[in-house]
Amino acid sequence: MLLESTRWVRNIMMLATRPLHRRWGLSAVPLAVPALAYHKVAEIPPGARYRGNYVTPKQFQDQLRLLRAGGYRSISFAEYLAYRRGEGTLPPKPILITFDDGYRSNLDFALPALTAAGFSSTVFAVSTLLGHTNSWDRGELQEPLMSAADLRAVGTAGHDVQSHTRTHPDLTSLSDQLVIEELKGSRLELESALGKPITVIAYPWGLADARIQRLAIDAGYEAGVILRRRVNFSTTSCLELRRIGINNETTMARFAWDLARLRFRGA
Secondary structure (H helix, E strand, O other), X not given: OXXXXXXXXXXXXXXXXXXXXXXXXXXXXXXOEOEEEEOEEOOOOOOOOOHHHEEOHHHHHHHHHHHHHOOOEEOXXXXXXXXXXXXXXXXXXXXXXXXXXXXXXXXXOHHHHHHHHOOOOEEEEOHHHOOOEOOOOOOOOOOEEOOHHHHHHHHHOOOEEEEOOOOOOOHHHOOHHHHHHHHHHHHHHHHHHHOOOOOEEEOHHHOOOHHHHHHHHHOOOOEEXXXXXXXXXXXXXXXXXXXXXXXXXXOHHHHHHHHHHHHHOOO
């Protein structure tokens, strides 16, 4: 049984990494852009309440090896949005790699591992909590968040920083005025701290209805990201870009299978 299971995993990985035209004889397929959403790449500490926010370093390294073997190339949101505007091209197998919240622990392993593997990523930061902790997670272990200086170093290392609001609320529960304060305030605060444009919002908890998306435009954003196990096509709304959540229960078979099968799944 173990041998059969191992063989199945290997076959799935081959499916995810083999070019599409060789798999099914297709001459052209719509460009699919998967986006991965992480929180913390670290060993799970005793007492952690939301264990799904963690991916272990070994799991992360194995996932990076699969991405490299599959010929995936990381892109920035600036590159993706330029492509959507018809102002640029993308590699054959682009991928967006993202981290929500801006945990400082990701400076220890995740971001250096990405750089060493030739990948870049985007960190979504909570602007009023730079250098503080994840105070929105009541009852959870409090862990340090990156400071403004840390985020500037992230940019120097070739990664990007974008917005995750001011205080990490459920935007759908707030009035229009408070939503604008969270969205626009975070954009301006991060632009001031980092000296760069902030154009993408990661909606806290992955929640954003049509009202929130409209307000995101009013607040000056070009794009917004949610959590949904789908990939992005040219028909996907830029204010509702899908990201595949990755956690410590994501097996390598599931990771590879999602990258393979979701390229053919629409809405």
